[in-house]
Amino acid sequence: MTLLIDHPAPRVRRLTLNRPERMNALDGHTLQALNDAVRDCAAAGSEVKVLVISGRGRAFCAGNDLKWLASGVLADRSAHMRHQDLMQDTYERLEAAPQIVLASVNGFALAGGFELALACDLTIADEAAQMGDEHIRRNLLPSGGSSQRLPRRLGLQRALYYLVTGRRMTGREAVELGLAVQAVPAMQLETATLELAREIAQADALALASMKQLARRSMELPLSDGLRYERWMQHCYRTQSPSLEAGVHGFAGTGGD
The missing domain is CATH 3.90.226.10 (2-enoyl-CoA Hydratase; Chain A, domain 1)
Structure with missing residues (x-):
C-alpha cells in the first residue's frame, strides 16, 4: 500500500x-x-x-x-x-x-x-x-x-x-x-x-471547522467583508447550523450580514 x-x-x-x-x-x-x-x-x-x-x-x-x-x-x-x-x-x-x-x-x-x-x-x-x-x-x-x-x-x-x-x-x-x-x-x-x-x-468540531474557514477567508476578503463574515459565522455557530456549508455559502459578501 x-x-x-x-x-x-x-x-x-x-x-x-x-x-x-x-x-x-x-x-x-x-x-x-x-x-x-x-x-x-x-x-x-x-x-x-x-x-x-x-x-x-x-x-x-x-x-x-x-x-x-x-x-x-x-x-x-x-x-x-x-x-x-x-x-x-x-x-x-x-x-x-x-x-x-x-x-x-x-x-x-x-x-x-x-x-x-x-x-x-x-x-x-x-x-x-x-x-x-x-x-x-x-x-x-x-x-x-x-x-x-x-x-x-x-x-x-x-x-x-x-x-x-x-x-x-x-x-x-x-x-x-x-x-x-x-x-x-x-x-x-x-x-x-x-x-x-x-x-x-479537544475543541468542538464545528468551532474548529468554522475557525479554519474564517482564517483562510481572511486571506481573500477585504477587511470589512471579513468582519461581516466573522459575524455571520458566529451566528451559524451559535445556532449550531447542521452544516458548515450554511456559513460558507450563505454569506452574501459586501453589503450584507
Whole structure:
C-alpha cells in the first residue's frame, strides 16, 4: 500500500505516504489514494477533528515521481494534465476539509511535496528538514500551487526569491519564515505532532471547522467583508447550523450580514 491510514489518537486520523524507496514521491496511484483519503476524511465530519499528513522513511515527500512521469506520462499531454489537475484538486481538498490538517515534515519536502505542506493548515518540521520549491531547477513550473500560496504566505519578494532560485530552507528556517509553527529534532517529530493534534482535537468540531474557514477567508476578503463574515459565522455557530456549508455559502459578501 502506498498510503497508510491509522488513528494514533482520539479524533485524529493520520495519512502516511508509504513509498520510502522513492522518498514518497507522488505517482498517479499514490496521489489518487491521497485524494480519496482526504475526501473520506472530510466526509467523516466530527468523527475526525485533526488530519495528519506524514511520510514514511527519510522523506515527507520529494514531489512528483519524475521516473514515473518519464515512463510515458509527460509524453501524453492529456495524461500529464490529468495528473496536474488531480494534484491541485487534492491540495484544495486539504484546504477545504473541515478538519485541521497538520503536515509532519521529516527529511525532504521538495517541489510537489513542499506544495503539499503549503496546502496544510499547520506544519511541524524536523529542524534539519530540507524544504523548498525546486521546479525552476528542472525548468518546470509548479502544478501544486506554490506560485500562488507562497507569495500569500511570505510576500512577493521573499516568495519569488525562493521560487526563482529553487533554494531550500531547513525546518528551523521555515519556522522563522512563518511556514511552520514548530521545528524539533527528528526523533521528537512524531511526539510533537501528536501532542499538538491531541490539543487541537479537544475543541468542538464545528468551532474548529468554522475557525479554519474564517482564517483562510481572511486571506481573500477585504477587511470589512471579513468582519461581516466573522459575524455571520458566529451566528451559524451559535445556532449550531447542521452544516458548515450554511456559513460558507450563505454569506452574501459586501453589503450584507
